[in-house]
Amino acid sequence: MGASMQVVSDKYKERRKKQIPHTTSRKGMVRLAEEMKIESGDPSEVTRLKVWVKSRTKKDGTPVNTNAAEKIRKAAELVGSDAPTDTTNPEEDHLSQLLGPDNPGRLRAMGRGMSKTKLACFQVKTKCMTDMQEKQIQLVKKVHELEDEISRMKNQRHEAEIGENSAARSVNKRAHPKCVLVDWSGSDDNIGEGRILSSDPDDIVNDCRLGPTDLKVLVETATKPDAFLWRPATKMFTIEEAVGQIIAWPTSKCVLVDKELNIEDIAPTGLRTNSLNKCKLLDLSTDEVIVAEGRWQTQEPTALVNGLPLGPKAVKVFVDSVQIPETFIWRPTIEMTYLEDCLMDFVSWPVNKVVFENPTTTTGQKSPLQKSASTDRPSSSKSSDETKSAATEVKAASTVSKSPATGSESPIEDAGVQSSPIKKNLPNPQSPLRKSQRLNPIVSKENKKCKLMDITGKKRVVAEGRWATNDPAQKVHFVPLGLDAVKVWVDIVKVSDALVWRPSEEIAIMEDALGTVIAWPEDKVIMS
Numbered sequence: 001m002g003a004s005m006q007v008v009s010d011k012y013k014e015r016r017k018k019q020i021p022h023t024t025s026r027k028g029m030v031r032l033a034e035e036m037k038i039e040s041g042d043p044s045e046v047t048r049l050k051v052w053v054k055s056r057t058k059k060d061g062t063p064v065n066t067n068a069a070e071k072i073r074k075a076a077e078l079v080g081s082d083a084p085t086d087t088t089n090p091e092e093d094h095l096s097q098l099l100g101p102d103n104p105g106r107l108r109a110m111g112r113g114m115s116k117t118k119l120a121c122f123q124v125k126t127k128c129m130t131d132m133q134e135k136q137i138q139l140v141k142k143v144h145e146l147e148d149e150i151s152r153m154k155n156q157r158h159e160a161e162i163g164e165n166s167a168a169r170s171v172n173k174r175a176h177p178k179c180v181l182v183d184w185s186g187s188d189d190n191i192g193e194g195r196i197l198s199s200d201p202d203d204i205v206n207d208c209r210l211g212p213t214d215l216k217v218l219v220e221t222a223t224k225p226d227a228f229l230w231r232p233a234t235k236m237f238t239i240e241e242a243v244g245q246i247i248a249w250p251t252s253k254c255v256l257v258d259k260e261l262n263i264e265d266i267a268p269t270g271l272r273t274n275s276l277n278k279c280k281l282l283d284l285s286t287d288e289v290i291v292a293e294g295r296w297q298t299q300e301p302t303a304l305v306n307g308l309p310l311g312p313k314a315v316k317v318f319v320d321s322v323q324i325p326e327t328f329i330w331r332p333t334i335e336m337t338y339l340e341d342c343l344m345d346f347v348s349w350p351v352n353k354v355v356f357e358n359p360t361t362t363t364g365q366k367s368p369l370q371k372s373a374s375t376d377r378p379s380s381s382k383s384s385d386e387t388k389s390a391a392t393e394v395k396a397a398s399t400v401s402k403s404p405a406t407g408s409e410s411p412i413e414d415a416g417v418q419s420s421p422i423k424k425n426l427p428n429p430q431s432p433l434r435k436s437q438r439l440n441p442i443v444s445k446e447n448k449k450c451k452l453m454d455i456t457g458k459k460r461v462v463a464e465g466r467w468a469t470n471d472p473a474q475k476v477h478f479v480p481l482g483l484d485a486v487k488v489w490v491d492i493v494k495v496s497d498a499l500v501w502r503p504s505e506e507i508a509i510m511e512d513a514l515g516t517v518i519a520w521p522e523d524k525v526i527m528s
Contacts, residue, residue: 020068022055029055030111049075049094052109074098090116179217181239182253184230185483191227192239194219196254197246205248206233208503212456214248228472228482231502237480279317280355281339284330287353291327292339294319295457296354297346305348306333314348320457445470449528452488452520455501462498462510465490467525468517476519477504485519 024032033051037043053075056068063069078094090096090107099108107114176195183189198216202209210216214230225240231248235241279296283289294317297303303310308331310316325340331348335341445467452463468487473480476487479502496511502519506512 018067020056020071021064023058023064024055028111029109033109047093047095048090048107048109049079049098052095052099055109071098090119176218178257179215180255180257181217181219181249182255183224183227184250184253185228189224189227190255191224192219192222192243193257194221194249196256199251205246206231206236207505208248208508209499210248211499213251215251215254216246217249217254218246219243228480232479232482234478237482278357279315280357281317281319281347281349282353282355283324283327284350284353289324290355291324292319292322292342294321294347296356299351305331305346306336308333308348310348313351315351315354316346317349317354318346319343320459445527450488451526451528452490453524453526454495454498455521455524456499460495461526462493462495463490463513464492464494464528467527470522476502476517477507479519481519484522486522486525487517488520488525489517490514 022029029051032055033046036046036051036054040046053072056064056072058064063072075094075098078098090102095108096102102108102116105115107116107119110119176197179194179196180190181192181194183191194217196215197218198210200210200216201212203216204210205216208231219239219242222239222243225238227239229237229239229242229247230250230253233247236245236247277295277297279294280290281292281294283291297316297318299310299315301309301311301314303316305316319339319342322339322343325338327339329336329339329342329347330350336345336347339347446469448467450465450467451461452465454460454462466489468474468489469481470486471481472483472485474487475481481487485501490510490513493510493514496509498510500507500510500513500518501521501524503509507516507518
């Protein structure tokens with residue numbers, strides 16, 4: 001061996017003497033560090049220096065060689081000194097101070113392939129994962145708290161004193177006006193009495209929204225026990241079963257017992273569409289321009305419109321559509337000046353500026369214009385009626401005039417206008433009964449296409465479908481259909497957010513009813 005090679009050999013021998021071998025064998029530094037973190041109470045206390053010292057110590061606790069013993073002694077002195085220990089920078093930690101800087105591209109006691117760049121990435125990832133885990137623990141805790149709160153609220157709702165649809169003991173009877181419930185199916189019979197609690201469309205009744213056309217009523221007594229409810233619920237179909245419960249009832253079918261309180265003060269937005277009370281409003285300056293369309297309600301002078309009495313020669317009208325929005329109204333207020341401000345609200349209008357589509361309703365009731373005309377009848381006409389023979393008067397009095405459609409007594413007879421008994425027995429040529437006999441033969445409607453009109457009074461088609469049945473005994477979603485109702489298959493939805501007639505937990509708007517059957521008022525179903 002030459003002299004030059006001997007120098008190289010001595011150099012490497014000296015290096016080997018300074019090496020400090022580890023005792024981890026095939027386990028490696030990474031697995032050793034993980035085991036130390038598991039055994040330690042605080043994983044953050046496991047540093048590079050502790051892992052290095054552990055890897056240079058035998059099972060019996062002695063260092064692997066004298067060099068390791070010297071370094072371990074210095075490491076103990078370094079840890080016990082005032083040097084900072086909380087740094088995560090590998091260039092400033094205790095191991096770098098003990099053994100000197102790491103070689104480029106590697107880090108001691110961190111496993112094979114670990115560099116400063118990789119370590120920085122792992123530290124960011126670990127920090128993000130730790131933050132996410134802490135947030136997840138907090139969210140899970142909040143979810144458990146909310147579940148406990150909901151459970152507590154449900155338990156309170158089942159108590160007898162505080163029930164959403166039960167007769168609460170705390171109902172203030174003075175604050176809630178008393179009303180008479182009129183049968184909605186068309187008989188106009190008084191079926192019960194109750195108290196109006198609210199007219200807020202967003203109120204909940206039987207787990208469904210109240211809606212804009214109904215009132216929230218607490219039923220106190222039932223005079224017609226078998227009358228079917230407007231919105232039947234589970235195990236509650238008739239008015240007798242609803243005594244002591246809170247139900248929804250049509251605004252137009254609630255008659256206030258307190259005459260000083262007007263229904264407008266409770267539900268100014270709720271009127272059901274009725275083709276018999278439609279009217280048109282004429283411009284105040286001319287009779288040739290129609291400015292709006294709506295439905296007249298009353299001509300009673302004491303009725304309130306926007307907080308003011310209606311007065312004589314005036315009509316209270318609910319405005320459905322406006323043709324000329326900038327029309328100045330008859331009696332403006334701070335909130336209402338033009339007709340566009342009165343849309344879907346009440347307005348007072350002169351009776352001589354209102355055109356009534358049905359001067360006499362099918363029930364024999366006069367429109368306000370007819371009432372005004374009969375009131376202003378000349379005295380000569382009145383005296384001529386008085387000159388009729390006594391025999392004719394007795395015969396007319398003994399025969400009660402009946403309306404062809406409903407059989408109710410005609411108010412025209414009460415006004416003193418006598419008609420021939422023969423004419424009374426003949427059906428009105430314009431009555432719906434006569435038209436149906438002549439033009440509409442009885443045809444099965446089963447599976448026929450039909451259109452569903454909006455129940456809130458708007459003139460629009462909300463859906464299309466097929467007529468299934470109008471048998472009152474048939475059930476729709478486990479609830480009997482009832483009178484004046486139709487079971488309809490919904491094939492096409494025109495207005496997705498339109499309210500359904502009888503909402504349930506699964507079906508609240510028309511969009512939910514697509515592809516299933518629903519109940520719909522028979523007068524709101526138009527055959528295609």
